[in-house]
Amino acid sequence: MKTTSPRNITHNQRGFTLIEVMVVVVILGILAGVVIPKLLDRPEDARRTKAVLQIKGLEETLALYKLDNGSFPTTDQGLIALVTKPESGRIPLKYRDGGYIKKIPADPWSGEYIYLAPGLNGDYDLLSYGSDGEPGGEGKDADVQSWEIE
Numbered sequence: 001m002k003t004t005s006p007r008n009i010t011h012n013q014r015g016f017t018l019i020e021v022m023v024v025v026v027i028l029g030i031l032a033g034v035v036i037p038k039l040l041d042r043p044e045d046a047r048r049t050k051a052v053l054q055i056k057g058l059e060e061t062l063a064l065y066k067l068d069n070g071s072f073p074t075t076d077q078g079l080i081a082l083v084t085k086p087e088s089g090r091i092p093l094k095y096r097d098g099g100y101i102k103k104i105p106a107d108p109w110s111g112e113y114i115y116l117a118p119g120l121n122g123d124y125d126l127l128s129y130g131s132d133g134e135p136g137g138e139g140k141d142a143d144v145q146s147w148e149i150e
Helices: 020-067
Strands: 113-115 127-128
Touching: 020 127
Parallel strands: none
Antiparallel strands: 113 127
């Protein structure tokens, strides 16, 4: 049996040339320049989508409240009427034991949802002021409003 010493093994391994490495680095740089800005916008898109979903959930809960009690909570009673039975204004007679939800969620920007009933755009208006926390705004600062959600 013949043994092979490390000196007798031929190495057919080839390394990358500097030019090949530079081409890969340039390609990665171009991809990063295109992809990273798009990824940075994604958190804001996710927040807006979460706000839309939360508003839809609150709308369904408000519909249950109205089904049981014949009307929506007033502006003075607010969304908290979904958590605890109102003690002022029109007192609901068939309020569900334990309320309708456990707590009112904060909007994705840590603000409060604005609730007006009767609303200017329907039975009620439900909205978030968006990332700037101020009424109105455009683009990323635009409000998320129940009457504009499909």
